[in-house]
Amino acid sequence: MSGRKMRWAVCTGSVALVCTAVLAFGYWRAVSRVHIHIGLVSAESSTKGAPVFNAELVVRDSAGNELARGRSDDRFGIVRFAHPQFGSCESEENAASAEGRAKWDDCISKKFRWQAAWAPRVSQVDIGLEGCRLFGIPLKLTGRRDDWWLWWVPLPHIGGDPLTEFSARISVLASPCQARSSGIYD
Numbered sequence: 001m002s003g004r005k006m007r008w009a010v011c012t013g014s015v016a017l018v019c020t021a022v023l024a025f026g027y028w029r030a031v032s033r034v035h036i037h038i039g040l041v042s043a044e045s046s047t048k049g050a051p052v053f054n055a056e057l058v059v060r061d062s063a064g065n066e067l068a069r070g071r072s073d074d075r076f077g078i079v080r081f082a083h084p085q086f087g088s089c090e091s092e093e094n095a096a097s098a099e100g101r102a103k104w105d106d107c108i109s110k111k112f113r114w115q116a117a118w119a120p121r122v123s124q125v126d127i128g129l130e131g132c133r134l135f136g137i138p139l140k141l142t143g144r145r146d147d148w149w150l151w152w153v154p155l156p157h158i159g160g161d162p163l164t165e166f167s168a169r170i171s172v173l174a175s176p177c178q179a180r181s182s183g184i185y186d
Contacts, residue, residue, distance in 0.1 A: 030145045030162035033112040034119045038079040038141075040072050040127070043171035043180070051077020052172050055129040059122045059139065067118040083111045112163060119143075119166045125181070127170070132177035139181045141166035 040052045057070040057079060070081040071088075080088040089111055092104035125139040145164045170181045 026162050030164055032116050033163040034116040035112060035163055035165045036081060036115055036119055036141065037165060037167040039169040040077060040079055041169065041171055043173045052129060053077050055127055055172070058126040060124045060126065061121045062123040064124070067122060081115065083114050086110050116164070125170065127172065127179060129172065129174060132174045134177060134179050137170070137179045137181055139168055139170070141168050
């Protein structure tokens with residue numbers, strides 16, 4: 001093989017290796033970082049679709065083992081799951097400083113990795129709200145990966161730090177105490 005062909009082969013191989021490494025990193029980031037969004041909404045006729053506040057959730061696997069505990073907040077009804085060590089990262093999120101942002105980045109990164117360990121195994125949820133406790137409600141989280149192959153594109157609406165998002169919607173009737181879940185939004 002001539003020197004020119006050898007340089008061409010090395011250059012082509014290097015470019016292919018770098019591209020593969022960039023894509024592999026994006027895929028790894030997407031599967032190792034998970035955000036979970038569970039919409040807990042009222043099915044009452046007078047408040048249909050309104051968020052349910054201050055509800056406690058316990059997600060479980062198919063064997064009934066507890067995977068995580070969460071709570072819908074009292075402001076927006078957002079369900080936040082609390083990491084056993086770091087919590088839900090709310091205090092860090094509310095800190096309005098550069099140091100607070102760094103603490104939030106660290107906390108949310110740890111929380112995303114923790115959620116990646118159990119989110120695909122969720123199959124049921126227990127819900128507790130005012131005067132109503134529901135156990136073993138079937139729950140299928142629907143997963144969607146970001147466009148992980150575009151993570152390196154430096155544009156505001158394309159690329160960025162990739163992650164996988166799992167979502168579900170649970171409609172709750174407080175009286176009579178009932179719930180219905182769906183893996184996708186209606």
